[in-house]
Amino acid sequence: MIGKLAIVGVGLIGGSLARAAKRAGIVSEVVGIGRDDASLQRGVELGVIDRFTTDIGSGVADADMVVIAVPLATISKLLPQLKASMPADAVLTDVGSAKASVVEDVRTVFGQIPANFVPGHPIAGTEKSGVEASFAELFDNRRVILTPLPESAPEAIAKVRLLWEQAGAEVIEMGVEHHDEVLAATSHLPHVLAYALVDALARGEQGEEIFRYAAGGFRDFSRIASSHPVMWRDICLANRGAILKMLKHFTDDLNEIADSIEKGDGDHLLELFSRAKAARDRYCG
Amino acid sequence: MIGKLAIVGVGLIGGSLARAAKRAGIVSEVVGIGRDDASLQRGVELGVIDRFTTDIGSGVADADMVVIAVPLATISKLLPQLKASMPADAVLTDVGSAKASVVEDVRTVFGQIPANFVPGHPIAGTEKSGVEASFAELFDNRRVILTPLPESAPEAIAKVRLLWEQAGAEVIEMGVEHHDEVLAATSHLPHVLAYALVDALARGEQGEEIFRYAAGGFRDFSRIASSHPVMWRDICLANRGAILKMLKHFTDDLNEIADSIEKGDGDHLLELFSRAKAARDRYCG
Numbered sequence: 001m002i003g004k005l006a007i008v009g010v011g012l013i014g015g016s017l018a019r020a021a022k023r024a025g026i027v028s029e030v031v032g033i034g035r036d037d038a039s040l041q042r043g044v045e046l047g048v049i050d051r052f053t054t055d056i057g058s059g060v061a062d063a064d065m066v067v068i069a070v071p072l073a074t075i076s077k078l079l080p081q082l083k084a085s086m087p088a089d090a091v092l093t094d095v096g097s098a099k100a101s102v103v104e105d106v107r108t109v110f111g112q113i114p115a116n117f118v119p120g121h122p123i124a125g126t127e128k129s130g131v132e133a134s135f136a137e138l139f140d141n142r143r144v145i146l147t148p149l150p151e152s153a154p155e156a157i158a159k160v161r162l163l164w165e166q167a168g169a170e171v172i173e174m175g176v177e178h179h180d181e182v183l184a185a186t187s188h189l190p191h192v193l194a195y196a197l198v199d200a201l202a203r204g205e206q207g208e209e210i211f212r213y214a215a216g217g218f219r220d221f222s223r224i225a226s227s228h229p230v231m232w233r234d235i236c237l238a239n240r241g242a243i244l245k246m247l248k249h250f251t252d253d254l255n256e257i258a259d260s261i262e263k264g265d266g267d268h269l270l271e272l273f274s275r276a277k278a279a280r281d282r283y284c285g
Numbered sequence: 286m287i288g289k290l291a292i293v294g295v296g297l298i299g300g301s302l303a304r305a306a307k308r309a310g311i312v313s314e315v316v317g318i319g320r321d322d323a324s325l326q327r328g329v330e331l332g333v334i335d336r337f338t339t340d341i342g343s344g345v346a347d348a349d350m351v352v353i354a355v356p357l358a359t360i361s362k363l364l365p366q367l368k369a370s371m372p373a374d375a376v377l378t379d380v381g382s383a384k385a386s387v388v389e390d391v392r393t394v395f396g397q398i399p400a401n402f403v404p405g406h407p408i409a410g411t412e413k414s415g416v417e418a419s420f421a422e423l424f425d426n427r428r429v430i431l432t433p434l435p436e437s438a439p440e441a442i443a444k445v446r447l448l449w450e451q452a453g454a455e456v457i458e459m460g461v462e463h464h465d466e467v468l469a470a471t472s473h474l475p476h477v478l479a480y481a482l483v484d485a486l487a488r489g490e491q492g493e494e495i496f497r498y499a500a501g502g503f504r505d506f507s508r509i510a511s512s513h514p515v516m517w518r519d520i521c522l523a524n525r526g527a528i529l530k531m532l533k534h535f536t537d538d539l540n541e542i543a544d545s546i547e548k549g550d551g552d553h554l555l556e557l558f559s560r561a562k563a564a565r566d567r568y569c570g
Contacts, residue, residue, distance in 0.1 A: 073551075123500045143498065185486050186499040190506045192542055193478055195561040200531075200538040201470050202564035211568035213428065214471040215408045217509040218569075221475045224502040225565045229558035233551050240546045246485075247543050251536065253485040257477055258532050261525045266358075266518050273514035276480040279487035280510045283496035284503075 006063035014069030015134025020167035023136040033059035057085035068094035072234035079109035098239035113151035118160040127226040140168035184242035194225040291348035299354030300419025305452035308421040318344035342370040353379035357519035364394035383524035398436040403445040412511040425453035469527035479510040
């Protein structure tokens with residue numbers, strides 16, 4: 001049981017976590033903290049949060065747990081106020097899609113990694129954003145990755161784990177660097193590709209009229225290009241090393257395909273397409 | 286009303302067209318033509334076709350309309366038998382995803398473009414294949430592009446148009462080259478990217494274990510990598526010029542993004558991601 005849960009950033013993820021915690025009956029109060037009065041007020045009306053404040057200090061002053069759910073580049077700006085106002089025994093966690101940059105931000109502002117800090121990342125989301133898009137079932141049967149640090153206290157890890165498990169998720173733990181590489185491959189790179197493709201098409205000779213001829217496959221493929229641009233800019237910059245490395249692997253593969261198409265090497269194309277189909281069917285089937 | 290409809294290749298597209306034509310009550314008989322007895326027999330059992338033969342000559346001998354629905358590279362192999370056995374007044378069409386190569390094949394085998402030949406392409410499909418995956422609703426409210434040639438007889442065009450309209454589709458016409466460019470952009474390139482990404486991930490250091498951490502966005506994005514590898518090999522080779530051109534545009538865009546990530550140019554990333562989101566929301570929203 002968590003007494004007061006403070007959620008900094010009540011958007012799709014923060015709002016859905018608030019809803020899921022309420023659904024599970026594990027919080028007595030959820031306070032939403034943000035910058036936009038109207039959006040926070042809407043969160044109260046929707047029953048997502050119990051009350052709100054735009055003042056971080058007073059919002060976290062008597063919190064038992066604080067969840068940071070803002071775009072990555074905003075985190076470093078909030079940390080000084082959190083450090084100044086959070087109770088010493090409150091647990092601090094976040095939901096950022098890249099973990100090394102958050103850990104670095106915390107280390108810089110706090111001077112060290114606090115024992116009550118446990119970085120986290122729910123592998124869940126939709127291409128929508130904002131509190132209106134939040135729903136309690138978002139994390140049901142989804143994975144949440146925690147990347148605890150050597151400094152993280154076992155009790156703090158246990159509390160964050162419990163929150164996510166009660167929100168319906170399966171919790172796994174891995175190292176910060178491993179997390180950032182895995183996510184660069186399975187999430188960050190696909191988003192970059194989807195944005196690049198949609199933009200390349202829209203800027204092409206045909207203009208946007210070309211989307212009229214897009215079939216269902218394209219819709220599915222490009223759905224993630226509707227994701228929150230600020231969030232994805234921040235992820236690209238926060239996890240740039242791992243993303244650039246994956247981009248390199250990918251473009252090598254793509255150049256190999258372009259080469260085969262140019263040379264008319266059907267055997268190689270068939271081999272590669274068959275291997276990809278088998279992998280996808282096996283794991284996402 | 287079509288009397289006898291001969292469908293060469295009773296897979297997802299051919300089978301779904303047979304089902305849709307039967308649903309509309311516009312055919313008196315559908316004959317399936319293929320190489321695999323067991324699959325054709327299954328088509329009869331499922332009510333997709335009325336009867337079948339593995340002999341193209343006898344299958345098309347008294348047909349009123351012949352639809353070629355086999356992978357692109359197989360078409361040129363079938364055309365000599367079609368030419369030898371089809372009634373002179375039967376209409377010939379196809380469902381190939383690239384049109385210039387089919388037109389070239391027909392011109393080569395027939396010595397000219399027959400007046401009763403109307404190239405076509407339904408913008409519909411799923412990542413599944415085979416007659417078991419076929420369903421009558423596949424073309425409902427989807428677009429079918431016809432690319433009639435100067436030699437195509439108006440009555441032949443009208444008959445093919447009617448077939449697709451009765452199958453539930455909206456029929457549009459455009460030139461062969463324009464079709465191939467539009468499809469390279471909206472369908473062929475996305476498939477190549479999905480195959481390349483899934484293959485790059487599966488071959489990476491993490492191996493296929495990495496797919497465990499893939500979220501919903503990745504599933505959507507990579508779904509088309511489960512498509513029929515032979516069909517897509519053929520498309521890549523048949524439409525290689527347009528695909529290579531689009532690949533070039535795309536990699537230019539991608540390199541620009543990689544450059545911005547490397548330089549930490551968040552403004553440019555935000556501009557590009559916002560533009561892509563706006564385009565996608567406007568057209569696929």
